[in-house]
Amino acid sequence: MxxxxxxxxxxxxxxxxxxxxxxxxxxxxxxxxxxxxxxxxxxxxxxxxxxxVPKIKAPPYFEAQLNQRIENLQPSIWHWVVDSFSFILNRRFQWVSLSLCVGLISGIVLFFAQDNFRGSITAIPTNGILTVNHESNPQQLADIGYISVEEGSFQFPEIHSDDISKFMDTSKNESNIPTSHGIQPVNIMVVNF
Known part of the structure; x- marks a missing residue:
């Protein structure tokens, strides 16, 4: 031993x-x-x-009263949560739990933040400058330094009509503006760098 x-x-x-x-x-x-x-x-x-140490005799019905109190105790919500998710505290599942939590939080953040970082923009080439109409907040795009805002339309001074093909979205064949005017709409994805 x-x-x-x-x-x-x-x-x-x-x-x-x-x-x-x-x-x-x-x-x-x-x-x-x-x-x-x-x-x-x-x-x-x-x-x-x-x-x-001298032993003290318990009052009558002490054991019965104690058992009754124990039976009447209802577990709190905290005990229910701890019991339900006790597997998370197990060392074997800590990495799995951590990766699931990170994935869940990342998914939630990306789901709610996607409108802040991209949007569908209709671009109209005029006079060598690409003017775009955007469906979300124009001031937000102006704040990140990619556009200038003028009376409800956006202007990308650095993008000329020759460079439009770089921003064309070929996965969609949407026409937001009638083509009879000779204007071809371009859907651009704006990404915050």
Whole structure:
């Protein structure tokens, strides 16, 4: 028997709750190990003191009242949450739980932030400058430094009509402006860099 196992079973040994074979091993270890023998003597003194304390008789029906109180206790919401999600606290599932939480939070942020970082823009090439009409907040695009706002339309001074093909969205064949005027609409995705 080693010291760690002895100390683990010390209280059971003092109360006489161990089987005979384990009791013999504990007694042999006490004879060989002086540190465990010291712990055994301290434990014996403690149990002698606890047994010498006078016992007070409980009031009548104490046990029945105590059991009734325990049965009437309703678990709080906090206990329900802890019990329901106790698997998250398990070391085996911590990385899985962490990655699920990060993915969930990222998904929520991207879902609600997508309108802030891109939008469908109708662009009209006129006089070598690309003027666009955007369906969301023009001031937000102006704040990030990509456009200038003039009377409800946007102007990209750095983009000329020759460069429109770079911004064409070929996945959609939408026409927001009648083509009879000779104006071809261009859908542009605005990304915040």
């Amino acid at each position: 080693n010291c760690r196992k002895f100390l683990k079973n010390l209280n059971f040994f003092a109360e006489g709750e161990l089987d005979e074979s384990l009791c013999r091993l504990m007694e042999q270890h006490v004879k060989v190990c002086p540190q465990c023998a010291t712990e055994w003597k301290k434990t014996q003194k403690l149990f002698l003191f606890l047994n010498s």
